[in-house]
Amino acid sequence: MDQTRRVPLSEIYRTFFVIGLFSFGGGLVSWIYRDTVDVRKWMSREDFLPGVALAQVMPGVSSTNCAIYVGQILRGWLGALTAITAMLSAPFLISLAAAWAYKSLLHIPGFQETMIGVAAAAIGMLMRTGVEAARPQIRDISAMAVMIASFLAVGVFRFPLVPVICVMGPISVALAWPSAKAEGAK
Amino acid sequence: MNADTLIRIFTIIAPLSLASFGGASSIYAPMQHEVVDIEKWITAREFLDLFAISRAMPGPGSLFCTLVGWQVAGLAGAIIASIAIYLPSSLVVYGVGHVWSRHRGKRWHNALEKGLNPLGAGLLFAGVVTLAKLASDGFLPIAIIGVVCALNVWKPKIHPVIFLISGGALCYGAYAFA
Numbered sequence: 001m002d003q004t005r006r007v008p009l010s011e012i013y014r015t016f017f018v019i020g021l022f023s024f025g026g027g028l029v030s031w032i033y034r035d036t037v038d039v040r041k042w043m044s045r046e047d048f049l050p051g052v053a054l055a056q057v058m059p060g061v062s063s064t065n066c067a068i069y070v071g072q073i074l075r076g077w078l079g080a081l082t083a084i085t086a087m088l089s090a091p092f093l094i095s096l097a098a099a100w101a102y103k104s105l106l107h108i109p110g111f112q113e114t115m116i117g118v119a120a121a122a123i124g125m126l127m128r129t130g131v132e133a134a135r136p137q138i139r140d141i142s143a144m145a146v147m148i149a150s151f152l153a154v155g156v157f158r159f160p161l162v163p164v165i166c167v168m169g170p171i172s173v174a175l176a177w178p179s180a181k182a183e184g185a186k
Numbered sequence: 187m188n189a190d191t192l193i194r195i196f197t198i199i200a201p202l203s204l205a206s207f208g209g210a211s212s213i214y215a216p217m218q219h220e221v222v223d224i225e226k227w228i229t230a231r232e233f234l235d236l237f238a239i240s241r242a243m244p245g246p247g248s249l250f251c252t253l254v255g256w257q258v259a260g261l262a263g264a265i266i267a268s269i270a271i272y273l274p275s276s277l278v279v280y281g282v283g284h285v286w287s288r289h290r291g292k293r294w295h296n297a298l299e300k301g302l303n304p305l306g307a308g309l310l311f312a313g314v315v316t317l318a319k320l321a322s323d324g325f326l327p328i329a330i331i332g333v334v335c336a337l338n339v340w341k342p343k344i345h346p347v348i349f350l351i352s353g354g355a356l357c358y359g360a361y362a363f364a
Contacts, residue, residue: 023244024346050290054283057298059206060275061246068279073287080280084272091245092252096264098239099253110361115235117357120327121349122241123317124334126211130314131339133208133307140304147304147311154215155312161216165205165305173301180297 007042007074009082015040016067016086023091028063029055036070043073064088142175191259192266194225199251199270206275208306210247213271214313217254218320227258234320242350248272326360 015035019028029052036042048070055065064084071083105111137143150168153159198220202213214237222233236257240250248271255267289295321327330353337344 021244023246028246047287050287050295051283053295053299054279054286057295057302058275058279058282059204060272060279061206061209061248063246064248064272064276065279068276069283069287072280072283077280080276084276088245088249088268088272091243091249092264092268095240095243095245095249095253096256096261098243099236099256102235102239110358112231112235113361114354114358115238116321116323116327117330117353117355118242118350119234119238119317119353120321120330120357121334121353122238123314123321124331124353125241125338125346125349126310126317127314127331127335128338128342129211130307130310131335133303133310137304137307143300143304146301147308150305150308151311151315153312154212154309155315158215158219160219161205161212161309162201165207168305169207169302172305173297176300177297180293180300182291182293182296 007040007079009075009078011040012071012074012079012082013086016071016083017090019067020087021090023063023087029066032063032066032070043070047073140179143172146172146175188259188262192262195255195258195263195266196270198225199255199267200274203271203274204278206248206271207302208310210250211313212306212309213248213251215309215316217251218316221254221258228254230320232257234317237317238350242347326357330356 016032019031019035023031033048033052037045037048051066051069051073054069055062058065064087067083067087068080071079071081073079075082134147137147146168150164153164153168154161198217202216205216206212218230218233221227222230228236233254236253237250240247240253243249249268251267251271252264255263255265255270257263259266286295318328318331321331334349334353338349
């Protein structure tokens with residue numbers, strides 16, 4: 001983490017503000033990579049890549065997690081705070097404006113029906129993300145078992161999420177341990 | 187009363203933030219349970235609508251919590267809900283980030299990834315089922331869910347907004363011409 005150049009917070013804000021503003025439907029981590037590593041050369045590829053796995057593994061949304069990681073590397077906690085605030089500020093305001101408009105559109109005939117169609121399409125896209133996430137698990141029996149068990153526990157039996165995570169998380173990581181590899185000694 | 191509601195919003199969402207493995211989709215089931223079934227702050231219909239809005243607007247899916255906060259308690263609710271969903275998980279990422287980049291490529295990284303990915307996938311399907319139940323108002327929404335999923339697997343490059351508009355248009359058409 002050598003700091004060859006101190007990236008100004010205002011530049012961090014500007015970069016992540018734009019990423020947040022145009023963030024539709026995933027793929028954001030690769031966008032953050034392009035902007036911070038390829039285009040602006042704020043950090044090396046080697047510094048960035050561990051953040052991808054971290055963002056994925058930790059709770060929370062991978063894109064905002066990745067923003068925190070990058071901000072932290074660039075400028076410590078101030079950088080992390082700047083990056084996540086920047087990334088969320090435009091979507092926050094736009095979503096609230098949409099929610100406000102929603103309330104006044106409710107009485108329009110057909111609006112409710114239309115919203116169900118929009119929601120259904122969004123659910124379909126979410127399901128596709130699920131299919132992609134499930135694919136790598138198929139050949140691994142213990143991973144499949146964990147996936148199905150966590151689905152049943154929360155989705156069907158409606159067990160509360162936190163205890164399910166506290167029980168299933170350690171079990172799943174322990175099951176994965178024997179087949180886990182270290183990727184090339186550094 | 188209002189302060190109580192805000193505190194309640196925070197205490198419902200903040201633990202879910204720490205448990206949101208695999209992103210926002212893991213919290214739909216518990217959120218629906220708490221906000222619609224137990225607290226009865228919003229109806230199942232509104233829950234589904236807010237989900238649709240959060241997906242149609244830019245930003246991560248967890249802005250859904252912001253919208254729920256807004257619907258329940260206005261601007262203060264939106265701000266409290268946002269802090270509740272982003273702050274706890276962000277602190278964890280920030281705290282682990284130091285250690286993580288120093289120990290890159292270690293075996294426990296791989297074990298965490300391999301162990302937590304299937305958990306996240308299972309929770310995502312739990313979210314899908316929760317939402318699909320709310321949307322399954324007749325045949326058309328279910329057909330849309332299936333077709334959009336299949337099309338999206340087949341052609342991942344299609345822009346999400348196209349799906350959202352088509353889904354809405356189909357259901358509006360069914361309403362208008364029924």
